Amino acid sequence: MNKDARQQSRRTDMQQSERAPEQALEWARAGTGAVLATVIETWGSAPRRVGSQLVISGEGDMEGSVSGGCVEGAVVLEAQEALAQGGTRVLEYGVSDGDAFAVGLACGGTIRILVEPVGAGGMPVAMLEELVTARAERVAVAYEVALDGSTRGLRRDGHDARFRMDRSGVSEDGASFIAIHNPPLRLVVVGAVHIAQTLVSMARAVGFDPIVIDPREAFGSTARFPDATLINDWPDDALNEIGVDARTALVLLTHDPKLDDPALHVGLHSQAFYIGALGSSRTHASRVTRLGEAGFDAHQIARIKGPVGLDIGAAGPAEIAVSIMAQIIQTLRGS
Incomplete structure (x- = not known):
């Protein structure tokens, strides 16, 4: 950037x-x-x-x-x-x-x-x-x-x-x-998938500035995300460039460790008030194992909301986006 x-x-x-x-x-x-x-x-x-x-x-x-x-x-x-x-x-x-x-x-x-x-x-x-x-x-x-x-x-x-x-x-x-x-709230989404499209719109509606990171330009395009700042770069490079502070929520949606894990490494070393990662309980267990092998302790790893979102029985990308945005606000407001 x-x-x-x-x-x-x-x-x-x-x-x-x-x-x-x-x-x-x-x-x-x-x-x-x-x-x-x-x-x-x-x-x-x-x-x-x-x-x-x-x-x-x-x-x-x-x-x-x-x-x-x-x-x-x-x-x-x-x-x-x-x-x-x-x-x-x-x-x-x-x-x-x-x-x-x-x-x-x-x-x-x-x-x-x-x-x-x-x-x-x-x-x-x-x-x-x-x-x-x-x-x-x-x-x-x-x-x-x-x-x-x-x-x-x-x-x-x-x-x-x-x-x-x-x-x-x-x-x-x-x-x-x-x-x-305070600095304006930001939502940084890694992975320009369907869930991200609804999530970005919701985030903007409640006062967050959305940023979408995806090195795949076919996914992270202005046609798909007209109302977000787009960065077509590797997640760790992009996050280090823009900075992740205490007014930032970080959401990882790619399912791909090659993209999610480097972003998590940056996020866990930051003051981000929220970190969430998409995936099943089994996927998250594998993620926890990899992070432990990378040197992160249990307290650091516990910051990750995984599976991401409140458990509201969400079905489909839009409902999953609702559950994620609700969890972000819940975390922000301390409820």
């Missing part, structure tokens, strides 16, 4: 995630001004999770969402004032708030939104640049900001539980907000 391909993969990653920080930086650099609005707390029925962002330009353009359309209009007006006057402000909307009701939040929910201009009186441009760089390089980072706007900072440690659970939120003392910016 060459440099251009790596950059394209990173761009695809960003397309799958919310791009509010990137868009805010573009507008700030263009001189139009930018304001970031972030959901910091929710109660009841709220359409957007904590950490969701809306970015508004000085010209009134916006990207992203904090409520699915319920309060965006009111937030835009507040953002324009923040950009003109400077300073950070916290907004709260709920059914008991006449203004919020007027703009449509009649679903029984309440949300708090942190509004920060980029630049003077808000998030420094240099700090936003550092955040955007970390996101592009797949480096997990936490943005800590006092709700009164008095302090801000980026940290790459100190919030292990929040990073692991991908959970932004208000601090225990209620004085600050911690925004977790």
